Amino acid sequence: MIAYTIRRLLMLIPVLFGISVFIFLIMKMIPGDVVSTMLGTEATDESRSQLEKQFGLNLPIYQQYYNWISGVLVGDFGVSLRTGKPVLGDILNRFTLTLELTLLSAFLSWIIAIPLGIIAAIKRNTSTDFGVRIISLLGVSVPNFALATLLLLILSVFFSYYPPSTYVSLVEDPVKNLQMMILPSIVLGTAMAGAVMRMTRSTVLEVLRQDFIRTIRAKGASERVVIFNHALKNAMIPILTIIGMQIGVLLGGTVIIEQIFSLPGLGQLVLTAINQRDYPVVQGAVLFIAFVFVMINLIVDLLYSYLDPRITYK
Amino acid sequence: MDNVLEIKNLHIDVKKDDSTYNVVKDVNVSIGKQQIYGIVGESGSGKSLTALSIMGLLANPPLHVSKGSIQFEGDRELLDMSFKEMKKIRGKEISMIFQEPMTALDPLFTIQDQLMEALKFHTKLSKSEMKQACIDIIERVGIPRPKEVLKDYPHQLSGGMRQRVMIAIAMLCNPKLLLADEPTTALDVTIQAQILDLMKELREDFETSILMITHDLGVIAETCQRVAVMYAGEVVEESDVVSLFHSPKHPYTKGLLKSMVSGNRHDDLYSIPGKVPSVEQMPSGCRFATRCPHVMDICHTQTPPVQEVEADHTCQCWLYQEELVKNG
Numbered sequence: 059m060i061a062y063t064i065r066r067l068l069m070l071i072p073v074l075f076g077i078s079v080f081i082f083l084i085m086k087m088i089p090g091d092v093v094s095t096m097l098g099t100e101a102t103d104e105s106r107s108q109l110e111k112q113f114g115l116n117l118p119i120y121q122q123y124y125n126w127i128s129g130v131l132v133g134d135f136g137v138s139l140r141t142g143k144p145v146l147g148d149i150l151n152r153f154t155l156t157l158e159l160t161l162l163s164a165f166l167s168w169i170i171a172i173p174l175g176i177i178a179a180i181k182r183n184t185s186t187d188f189g190v191r192i193i194s195l196l197g198v199s200v201p202n203f204a205l206a207t208l209l210l211l212i213l214s215v216f217f218s219y220y221p222p223s224t225y226v227s228l229v230e231d232p233v234k235n236l237q238m239m240i241l242p243s244i245v246l247g248t249a250m251a252g253a254v255m256r257m258t259r260s261t262v263l264e265v266l267r268q269d270f271i272r273t274i275r276a277k278g279a280s281e282r283v284v285i286f287n288h289a290l291k292n293a294m295i296p297i298l299t300i301i302g303m304q305i306g307v308l309l310g311g312t313v314i315i316e317q318i319f320s321l322p323g324l325g326q327l328v329l330t331a332i333n334q335r336d337y338p339v340v341q342g343a344v345l346f347i348a349f350v351f352v353m354i355n356l357i358v359d360l361l362y363s364y365l366d367p368r369i370t371y372k
Numbered sequence: 373m374d375n376v377l378e379i380k381n382l383h384i385d386v387k388k389d390d391s392t393y394n395v396v397k398d399v400n401v402s403i404g405k406q407q408i409y410g411i412v413g414e415s416g417s418g419k420s421l422t423a424l425s426i427m428g429l430l431a432n433p434p435l436h437v438s439k440g441s442i443q444f445e446g447d448r449e450l451l452d453m454s455f456k457e458m459k460k461i462r463g464k465e466i467s468m469i470f471q472e473p474m475t476a477l478d479p480l481f482t483i484q485d486q487l488m489e490a491l492k493f494h495t496k497l498s499k500s501e502m503k504q505a506c507i508d509i510i511e512r513v514g515i516p517r518p519k520e521v522l523k524d525y526p527h528q529l530s531g532g533m534r535q536r537v538m539i540a541i542a543m544l545c546n547p548k549l550l551l552a553d554e555p556t557t558a559l560d561v562t563i564q565a566q567i568l569d570l571m572k573e574l575r576e577d578f579e580t581s582i583l584m585i586t587h588d589l590g591v592i593a594e595t596c597q598r599v600a601v602m603y604a605g606e607v608v609e610e611s612d613v614v615s616l617f618h619s620p621k622h623p624y625t626k627g628l629l630k631s632m633v634s635g636n637r638h639d640d641l642y643s644i645p646g647k648v649p650s651v652e653q654m655p656s657g658c659r660f661a662t663r664c665p666h667v668m669d670i671c672h673t674q675t676p677p678v679q680e681v682e683a684d685h686t687c688q689c690w691l692y693q694e695e696l697v698k699n700g
């Protein structure tokens with residue numbers, strides 16, 4: 059198990075290397091560059107070349123890549139071309155918000171989706187089941203921005219409530235922070251809940267049809283034991299797969315939701331950086347997001363083997 | 373001798389697309405103390421449904437008991453019991469083991485967990501007492517290295533071992549009746565014989581009655597005292613085992629015996645022509661009429677009555693209606 063984990067971590071090296079080359083080349087290929095966006099089109103050739111030299115953009119491309127990646131390897135992601143601040147600090151700063159948003163959304167989605175999915179499975183083909191399935195369909199199909207706008211509209215028109223608009227971190231002011239985070243979490247959680255609900259319902263149903271459930275009933279188990287001790291545990295692997303994917307995606311930042319609720323998350327950072335052709339920030343952030351994504355994958359895989367003794371990694 | 377279980381007039385119906393069809397009809401079975409009672413019949417004859425209805429574990433919907441009574445130990449009507457009351461009986465007074473040992477255990481729990489669970493439902497033993505009880509029963513069903521096996525997960529055991537574990541779970545609370553639904557069908561022949569021997573031993577040690585369900589007359593011959601032959605949801609013949617093998621009465625029983633004698637038990641040389649009618653197309657008279665070599669006109673229109681053709685030997689067939697035989 060430990061050996062497996064180490065091997066998986068070692069395998070990350072070529073993956074992340076590939077991603078770093080890829081993102082580096084992409085950034086070079088998109089039209090426009092930081093110098094023109096900073097100086098405008100009227101700039102003299104002299105001032106252009108001076109700025110290029112300052113950013114190291116006059117070097118051959120492999121040299122530029124080497125300079126960047128050798129810094130990354132020792133934890134130096136460079137500085138933003140726009141603000142001059144270290145990239146990694148910015149990323150981590152934004153990431154705490156994104157992480158909080160993700161965990162809150164995930165939590166909200168689970169406490170709704172898993173119980174409802176189970177209820178739907180137990181009461182399959184009844185009106186309850188039908189209701190749950192409609193909710194989950196709405197959850198997965200209503201676009202985030204629509205739900206977000208609707209929510210804000212309803213709150214402001216009918217309740218004259220406006221969420222705070224300048225971000226404060228959880229440590230500064232927990233109450234105000236939660237006030238800001240709860241609405242976007244509900245929006246994101248709803249979308250996640252739809253998929254989790256559907257998966258919970260179908261896998262619990264499938265497990266309940268299996269032979270061993272009959273054995274457990276024949277032992278004299280109550281339905282509670284059948285559902286919670288056995289059916290749910292057996293249904294957990296597919297559910298976990300979905301949850302892992304959702305969390306991975308959310309941790310990459312959610313541009314639209316961050317924009318609507320004016321949250322300075324990872325998504326916003328990347329978006330602004332792309333617009334300004336702020337290469338070190340985009341490259342650093344994408345590499346970081348990729349790293350988080352593969353780590354989530356690894357954690358999910360390890361959880362599989364924890365849950366299911368038939369899955370062992372050697 | 374008092375009977376442990378008496379099934380009277382059991383009818384089971386199934387709902388399919390808003391229509392109701394009958395799948396088990398007028399089954400009568402009495403199982404004596406410490407008796408091994410066999411039910412034999414082809415696939416789809418309603419053997420499993422009969423056993424599941426005793427446990428109250430019919431998949432309802434679509435299945436339900438529409439008529440009849442199942443009395444346990446003389447005066448306890450199982451069909452009238454609430455879920456709570458049945459829960460106390462399942463696994464404690466009546467246990468059940470199933471055909472497919474590979475899928476009958478929860479893959480995510482150790483053997484010990486799955487044994488302990490039954491003890492937790494039905495006893496107030498301390499943890500160490502429970503552990504000891506698990507070791508004892510695992511040893512008793514002939515599993516070597518009990519302490520290690522208890523820590524194993526089902527996928528680490530062979531089919532035969534798993535079926536022994538199933539038997540251990542079933543016998544753990546010393547039940548009065550064990551329902552064995554084709555316990556050896558999925559196992560190879562040598563393991564099959566071992567499991568049957570084990571069940572016979574346990575019956576004596578634990579003073580348990582067994583309902584042995586099988587499609588294999590060989591299993592019946594080896595283990596049972598009495599036997600009911602089921603066809604398409606009905607008991608067509610019922611008698612003690614010796615009488616059944618020596619003087620089978622029903623054409624279906626004769627067919628089964630012929631297929632057993634002529635072939636080795638698994639790939640039969642002779643088999644009864646035709647197949648069991650589907651529930652939607654059940655014949656209105658005798659259900660075996662479509663495949664019977666001695667079929668008469670009356671068989672297609674009227675259900676034959678159950679008749680005692682010899683002492684303690686009943687058969688449901690028009691051939692044994694004396695007036696009819698005389699007249700026709």
Ligand SMILES: Nc1ncnc2c1ncn2[C@@H]1O[C@H](COP(=O)(O)OP(=O)(O)OP(=O)(O)O)[C@@H](O)[C@H]1O
Nearest residue numbers: 386395414415416417418419420421422431434587
């Ligand atoms: N859940 C169900 N829904 C609908 N019909 C069912 C269901 N279970 C059983 N049946 C029907 O009831 C009939 C009897 O089934 P049962 O399982 O008792 O047969 P069996 O004698 O145990 O056969 P086998 O040897 O295959 O186990 C079958 O024809 C089957 O079509």
Ligand SMILES: [Mg+2]
Nearest residue numbers: 419420421553
């Ligand atoms: Mg069966």
